[in-house]
Amino acid sequence: MMKPGKRGRAPGAALVLPAITILAYLVIIGPIAIVVIAAFSPTEFFVFPPPGLSLRWFVEFFRLDNMRSAFALSLELALSAASLATILASMAALALVRRRGALAGVLQGLFLAPLVFPTIILGLALLLFYKTVGVGILPGLVLAHVLVGTPYCFRSVLTSLQSFDFTLEEAGQSLGAGPFRTFFLVTLPVIWPGVVSGWFFAFIVSFGELNTALFLTGPGETTLPIEIFSYLQFQGSQLVIAAASALQVGLILVLILAIERLVGLARLARS
Amino acid sequence: MDVCLAGVRKSYGAVLAVRDLDLAIARGVFFSLLGPSGCGKTTTLRLIAGFELPSAGTVRIRGRDVTAVPPYRRDFSMVFQSFALFPHLSVADNVAFGLRMRRIGRAERALRVAEALRLVKLDGFAERYPKQLSGGQQQRVALARAIIVRPAVLLLDEPLGALDKALREEMQVELRQLQRTLGITTVFVTHDQEEALTLSDEVAVMRDGVIEQRGAPRTLYERPATEFVAGFLGASNFFDASVLAPDLVAIGPVRLPLAVPAPVGAALRLAVRPEKVRLAAAGGDGLPARIREIVYRGATTQIFLDSPCGPISAYIQNASPETAAWTIGDEVACAWAPESAVVLHSTPSRHKDTEQEARAEGE
Amino acid sequence: MRKLAGLALLLPPLLVFLGFFVGPLLYLFYVSLHASSQSELYGAGFTAANYAAILTDPFYRRILERTLATTLEILGLSLVIGYAAAFTIAGLPPRRRLFCLVLLLFPLMVSNVVRAYGWVALLGRRGVLSTALRDAGIIDRPLTILYTTDAVVIGLLTILLPYMIISIANALASIDRAYGEAAQALGAGPVRRFLHVTLPLSSPGIASGMLLVFLLTLSAYVTVTLLGGPQSKMLVSLVYDGVVAFDWPRAAALAFTLLAAALLAAAIILAALRPRRVAGRG
Numbered sequence: 001m002m003k004p005g006k007r008g009r010a011p012g013a014a015l016v017l018p019a020i021t022i023l024a025y026l027v028i029i030g031p032i033a034i035v036v037i038a039a040f041s042p043t044e045f046f047v048f049p050p051p052g053l054s055l056r057w058f059v060e061f062f063r064l065d066n067m068r069s070a071f072a073l074s075l076e077l078a079l080s081a082a083s084l085a086t087i088l089a090s091m092a093a094l095a096l097v098r099r100r101g102a103l104a105g106v107l108q109g110l111f112l113a114p115l116v117f118p119t120i121i122l123g124l125a126l127l128l129f130y131k132t133v134g135v136g137i138l139p140g141l142v143l144a145h146v147l148v149g150t151p152y153c154f155r156s157v158l159t160s161l162q163s164f165d166f167t168l169e170e171a172g173q174s175l176g177a178g179p180f181r182t183f184f185l186v187t188l189p190v191i192w193p194g195v196v197s198g199w200f201f202a203f204i205v206s207f208g209e210l211n212t213a214l215f216l217t218g219p220g221e222t223t224l225p226i227e228i229f230s231y232l233q234f235q236g237s238q239l240v241i242a243a244a245s246a247l248q249v250g251l252i253l254v255l256i257l258a259i260e261r262l263v264g265l266a267r268l269a270r271s
Numbered sequence: 272m273d274v275c276l277a278g279v280r281k282s283y284g285a286v287l288a289v290r291d292l293d294l295a296i297a298r299g300v301f302f303s304l305l306g307p308s309g310c311g312k313t314t315t316l317r318l319i320a321g322f323e324l325p326s327a328g329t330v331r332i333r334g335r336d337v338t339a340v341p342p343y344r345r346d347f348s349m350v351f352q353s354f355a356l357f358p359h360l361s362v363a364d365n366v367a368f369g370l371r372m373r374r375i376g377r378a379e380r381a382l383r384v385a386e387a388l389r390l391v392k393l394d395g396f397a398e399r400y401p402k403q404l405s406g407g408q409q410q411r412v413a414l415a416r417a418i419i420v421r422p423a424v425l426l427l428d429e430p431l432g433a434l435d436k437a438l439r440e441e442m443q444v445e446l447r448q449l450q451r452t453l454g455i456t457t458v459f460v461t462h463d464q465e466e467a468l469t470l471s472d473e474v475a476v477m478r479d480g481v482i483e484q485r486g487a488p489r490t491l492y493e494r495p496a497t498e499f500v501a502g503f504l505g506a507s508n509f510f511d512a513s514v515l516a517p518d519l520v521a522i523g524p525v526r527l528p529l530a531v532p533a534p535v536g537a538a539l540r541l542a543v544r545p546e547k548v549r550l551a552a553a554g555g556d557g558l559p560a561r562i563r564e565i566v567y568r569g570a571t572t573q574i575f576l577d578s579p580c581g582p583i584s585a586y587i588q589n590a591s592p593e594t595a596a597w598t599i600g601d602e603v604a605c606a607w608a609p610e611s612a613v614v615l616h617s618t619p620s621r622h623k624d625t626e627q628e629a630r631a632e633g634e
Numbered sequence: 635m636r637k638l639a640g641l642a643l644l645l646p647p648l649l650v651f652l653g654f655f656v657g658p659l660l661y662l663f664y665v666s667l668h669a670s671s672q673s674e675l676y677g678a679g680f681t682a683a684n685y686a687a688i689l690t691d692p693f694y695r696r697i698l699e700r701t702l703a704t705t706l707e708i709l710g711l712s713l714v715i716g717y718a719a720a721f722t723i724a725g726l727p728p729r730r731r732l733f734c735l736v737l738l739l740f741p742l743m744v745s746n747v748v749r750a751y752g753w754v755a756l757l758g759r760r761g762v763l764s765t766a767l768r769d770a771g772i773i774d775r776p777l778t779i780l781y782t783t784d785a786v787v788i789g790l791l792t793i794l795l796p797y798m799i800i801s802i803a804n805a806l807a808s809i810d811r812a813y814g815e816a817a818q819a820l821g822a823g824p825v826r827r828f829l830h831v832t833l834p835l836s837s838p839g840i841a842s843g844m845l846l847v848f849l850l851t852l853s854a855y856v857t858v859t860l861l862g863g864p865q866s867k868m869l870v871s872l873v874y875d876g877v878v879a880f881d882w883p884r885a886a887a888l889a890f891t892l893l894a895a896a897l898l899a900a901a902i903i904l905a906a907l908r909p910r911r912v913a914g915r916g
Contacts, residue, residue: 003742005450013754016718017719017721017722018655018722019719020715020719020722020724021718021719021722023715023796024716024718024719024799025737025738027788027791027792027795028738028741028792028795028796029740029741030752030756031750031752031753031778031792032749032752032757033740033752033753034749034762035748035751035752035755038755039416044325045760046755047765048762048765048766055535055569059684063309064624066756074777079786088647088650091643091644091645091646091647092643092644092647092648094640095640095641095643095644099640104415106863107644110651110655110656110820111651113655114655114656116846116849116850118808118849118853118889118892118893119850119853119854120853120855120870120873120874120889120892121659121662121873121889121890121892121893122655122658122659122851122888124662124873124877124885124889125658125661125662125889126654126658127877128658128661128665128675128886129654129657129658129661129662129880130663131675132661132675142655144654146650147650147651147654147655147759148649150647154643164790165353165355167351167352167353167355168355168358170320170322170342170349170351170355171349171351171355171356171357172357172368173341173342174320174342174343174347174348174349174417174426175343175348175368175372175416175420176343176344176369176372176373176841176867177368177372178343178345179343179639180869181372183763185368186357186778189357189359189780190359191356192356192359204743205743207677207745208743208744208745208746208747208748209745209748210746210747210855211853211858212854212858214855214856215715215872215877216661225724225747225748226642227750228745228747229747229856229859230750232747232751233859234353235691241751242751242755245745245747245748245751245752246394248744248745249744249748251741252743252744253740255743256736256743257738259829259845
């Protein structure tokens with residue numbers, strides 16, 4: 001790429017562009033930082049800068065039954081949806097990676113569609129469908145989260161498979177390994193980083209999913225993001241919400257580190 | 272016969288990659304499939320392995336019909352062009368893979384892995400990973416992984432193609448020695464004619480999905496059956512000749528004796544190797560020609576000539592340190608021993624014919 | 635054999651997507667073509683009345699127009715700011731570039747409700763900004779920006795900006811620098827080099843960034859609700875209101891109006907930028 005080095009730059013750009021960039025990062029990350037800071041407030045209402053630090057809102061969070069159960073449900077949902085999505089997406093990616101032609105393109109588009117498809121419409125469609133067919137709240141939520149998470153896994157596994165040397169599978173077969181043993185002893189270990197990061201992405205997406213869950217949760221069976229949303233909407237801004245949000249942010253940070261460690265370690269083993 | 276293909280055909284849509292191939296390879300033979308890219312040699316190898324299924328015909332390994340048997344139940348192993356070492360497994364685990372698939376116990380596995388690694392001179396590398404090895408070492412691991420299972424047939428898909436020239440020549444010798452020691456029937460695919468000649472007991476030259484000629488390296492080189500074989504295996508000069516008497520042909524203005532009798536009046540195509548062409552001063556016996564270019568090549572000097580019968584190329588051994596006796600523009604006469612002129616067939620012959628011919632000539 | 639194995643692998647994910655994605659959407663469309671019903675999910679007989687109502691009713695018209703105006707505002711701002719930031723990031727050394735991009739990926743993983751909440755805490759009448767500005771004596775009355783379309787624009791802009799920056803930065807970083815050098819050798823100065831070489835070559839990134847921002851703006855119910863309040867409803871709010879009112883056909887028709895708007899916008903963006911002329915894949 002043509003490096004926008006200082007020499008080639010239009011006059012003035014040298015100052016304006018970095019300023020805009022820093023501002024952009026501030027407004028992107030600032031709101032999240034504010035929420036995390038607010039979560040540690042010792043006061044009843046949020047004042048900035050906070051007069052001290054306290055964990056009282058986290059304690060309060062786990063004391064509230066509905067918050068605690070929403071947190072648990074979100075975790076269970078994310079675990080099961082991410083696992084199912086990873087399995088489905090890996091199957092799809094394996095089936096499609098070496099297919100060319102229009103049909104393969106359409107199918108790839110289908111598995112990637114929830115990435116850009118307005119998920120609120122998907123939520124509405126699923127709600128109506130569930131009402132007609134009779135699907136329970138929990139399986140309904142799992143399915144919705146699987147749909148939303150699959151594209152991330154699909155993309156991640158497909159990328160791994162695209163750089164996978166398929167003669168390795170032939171080598172496995174030439175040494176007497178049948179299709180299943182070849183997959184589990186050769187293919188899977190090699191594409192493992194893609195599968196793992198796909199799972200983590202699906203987990204994170206499911207854990208923060210709003211638009212489909214909006215329609216599909218029910219009384220007593222609510223996910224954490226929806227619980228936060230209804231608190232904000234109907235009970236106003238309370239600091240226990242900040243604690244809930246901070247927990248979410250913290251979990252995501254932990255997961256990012258885990259991805260880095262796990263996939264990094266897997267890469268290390270391969271080199 | 273360890274490998275036997277009968278009437279094997281492979282088509283991809285309208286394209287015929289292999290046409291009605293009959294091929295039998297005896298036990299312990301190092302057999303090369305040689306040809307330009309797209310000639311069907313790799314497809315043939317993959318048909319033996321079972322990675323491709325024939326559109327027609329049968330494949331047998333050690334007499335067992337394996338046409339419908341998946342690769343993992345066939346008695347063969349293979350060294351791939353890219354080596355295809357499992358990146359997530361150590362050298363020892365790579366080599367042991369085939370034994371594990373055959374459910375061979377840990378103790379025997381360890382023994383055989385150590386032995387295989389010793390055979391390919393990689394003792395002490397067991398715990399390394401493929402990425403930590405050089406190209407030549409990876410090649411040896413791939414070879415060890417393939418021979419450890421003691422297959423009926425060892426398939427080699429251009430295994431030396433990824434190595435640089437010096438290493439390739441070294442590996443050729445080692446490969447040949449190893450194959451002799453173990454006595455494994457080996458099918459080797461290559462586009463490198465020198466490699467095929469160096470390594471093989473038998474070579475089959477393929478073109479357009481058909482074996483043009485099959486035989487020992489010397490037979491193929493000295494008695495090429497077709498113009499394609501004569502041109503693909505080394506270089507050749509080609510001449511049109513008409514038979515004047517059973518032992519005499521006319522090439523352009525000159526008459527030359529013929530080693531193999533031919534019917535009078537027939538039109539022949541002859542091939543003469545450049546190193547068999549002798550140059551004499553103009554007026555001597557042979558085809559008159561004029562030297563167009565002289566290229567010094569170290570061991571030999573290549574001389575390009577123009578004759579009434581077309582361009583001629585000749586190699587002169589640089590036996591003495593003096594410069595060659597010829598200069599550009601010299602008029603000379605090109606001659607060769609009668610038995611050096613090979614009569615070519617216009618169509619590919621079956622390999623049996625060539626073998627008979629060779630035997631008849633006392634090769 | 636291999637074909638069969640491929641089919642066996644493809645079938646489960648395909649069935650899930652057909653059964654729970656394509657199927658329900660077709661059903662939703664089917665429902666949108668019916669009248670509302672008090673007792674059933676939808677009334678008997680086909681009708682296009684729902685769509686006609688959306689396009690003619692002045693109430694819907696006003697919200698449609700507001701949605702469009704807000705979306706365009708977000709799109710324009712995110713393009714300008716996003717391009718500037720992406721240009722800066724793409725010029726960094728690889729390691730720092732990667733760090734900057736990961737720093738942008740992290741907010742994308744945080745739920746939008748959390749990020750919107752952050753803006754509520756910042757922009758509210760007793761929020762951080764209001765208090766700070768009053769303490770500094772710059773304003774004497776609380777900020778009234780929350781629950782306006784401006785708050786929606788600020789919130790969505792910042793929530794979606796990372797998509798735009800990442801798309802464009804990746805496109806910029808993948809441009810072979812030889813093109814720029816060639817342009818320089820041919821006598822193009824920095825400005826013309828940017829306009830005639832860099833900008834067109836980055837069009838795939840611009841297109842995918844704009845598509846993402848547009849599509850995600852249209853369906854950002856939670857952000858619109860939390861930051862816009864009842865006064866700044868968008869098309870997506872109406873879909874939700876339809877569900878709350880148990881008016882399934884109306885909600886369905888609104889959803890497909892939203893989808894139509896999204897597809898139309900996607901077509902316009904792709905037609906205008908023609909990213910495929912530069913890159914094989916958009």
